[in-house]
Amino acid sequence: MIGGGLAGLSSAVALAEAGFQVRLLEKRPHLGGRAASYTLPDGSEVDNCQHVTLGCCTNLADFYRRVGAGEKIHFYDRLYFVDKGGRRSTIESSWLPPPLHMAPSFAFFGGLTLSDKRSIAKALLSIARAGGHPPEIDGITMLDWLHRMKQTSGAIERFWRVVLVSALDEELSRTDASYGIEVFWKAFLGSHGGYRVGIPSVPLADLYEGCREAVTKKGGEVRVRCGVREIRLERGRFSGAILEDGSAVAVDACIAAVPHRVLPDLLPKGAGEGGAWLEGLRHLKTSPITSVHFWFEKQVMTEPFLTLMDHTTQWIFNKTLLSAGPDRPDETAGRAAHLIADGVGGDTSSGQYLQLVISASYDLVPRSRQEIIDLCRRELADVLPATRDAKVRKATVIKEVNATFSPEPGVDRWRPSQNIGIENFFLAGDWTRTHWPATMEGAVRSGYLAAEALSASLGSPQRFLQPDLPFEGFSKMWACRASRNGTCSA
């Protein structure tokens, strides 16, 4: 296994549990790849960026369970939104059958006009009635589709954009409509629980503690600071890898789980059926994510997280409170006050740590760190009045310029499958063809798919991929009607 991000880790753990002896080689000093924690110069540990999962991410949940991290992810049933004037709204599920389960909270949602809501309801219903696959969306952008669906500008800016830019790390005008529609279908329309937001209560690094053990107890090995310089092929087969220190590694089969921008430098030109797929990787563009971290001297926020409308900042995570996690999700806001009064868990006695996230942050990339901090402080003052006179102990900005591949129209043709025609060599990574956007779920899916392909190539086929959440209510009926084979599955 080359690469210790989620794709490499998930395939390593799955294969080790299935009885394979796995050697995982990671170039950096830590595991987790893009979903990892850093140590700041002052010694404090921060995640490179807040990572959230959703209820519909069934493979990621399976991976966390395998490595004993399932309990470290807390799920929240209520989503909190705030507009420019500081007005709060929430979205949550009700007992109504999908896709109607969110209708009651949507009806009372404050940030949208009646005509915005009417246009949104019409578009959502058209996705659901088509079983998630509305007609004639090939090659068009999400923005094109929204215009076609006659969405009001308020609906586009304050609803579709708010949800999709952070889910897909791309602007609506550059996003393949099928990706945007799939987010709504899988997370918000298909089932009661798909939209639930899962947030780690520990630093990301702590989620991977069980990986090393899962691999080594089956006789395998996990090595960090161990970069691969070259992947060798002979007569169309993987024959070994050369490490950065010049030593050689020989194994029966290999999964390369490195970023798509790295792989072409490791492989010989023309690898795998002429190498057209390798050339194709150059067409995969990337988009940036910026996170801004503030340590306030006092308590400034009671919600566990907030989604912002009308601002550059898209999400604010109350890291102090999230590290405590809710007892019961529907008590989250109440518990926040309780925790603060007791001075437990969230430990606000020593202030509050907030993390702000801005996806598709193209405009911020050229701006200085101080400019970004100033902009975010102004936005915090809008939505969290307590920050206005609160002292900031320290603040830091992390720009991930190549955070994820951009899901632009037609992007799937550049995403190779895990099996690229080399008998004992497979690919994993969020950028490989999983039909999922660049997410932790996409990375784990790719890892499981590559592990399935590898196990089959060694004569011991295994199944690792988990089923999607089952559709419910009317969505199930419409999914059945739309599916060509009548299986009604996701």
Ligand SMILES: Cc1cc2nc3c(=O)[nH]c(=O)nc-3n(C[C@H](O)[C@H](O)[C@H](O)COP(=O)(O)OP(=O)(O)OC[C@H]3O[C@@H](n4cnc5c(N)ncnc54)[C@H](O)[C@@H]3O)c2cc1C
């Ligand atoms: C800022 C940011 C925020 C994000 N937020 C979310 C979120 O909220 N929810 C979500 O689901 N997803 C989120 N993502 C996306 C998610 O992090 C990625 O999709 C996922 O982590 C990708 O995993 P991967 O294993 O495919 O790739 P990577 O994590 O990139 O792993 C590749 C690994 O290969 C290693 N490597 C590279 N070259 C070599 C070599 N020569 N030899 C050995 N090893 C090598 C790298 O060091 C790395 O560890 C976010 C991403 C970023 C950057």
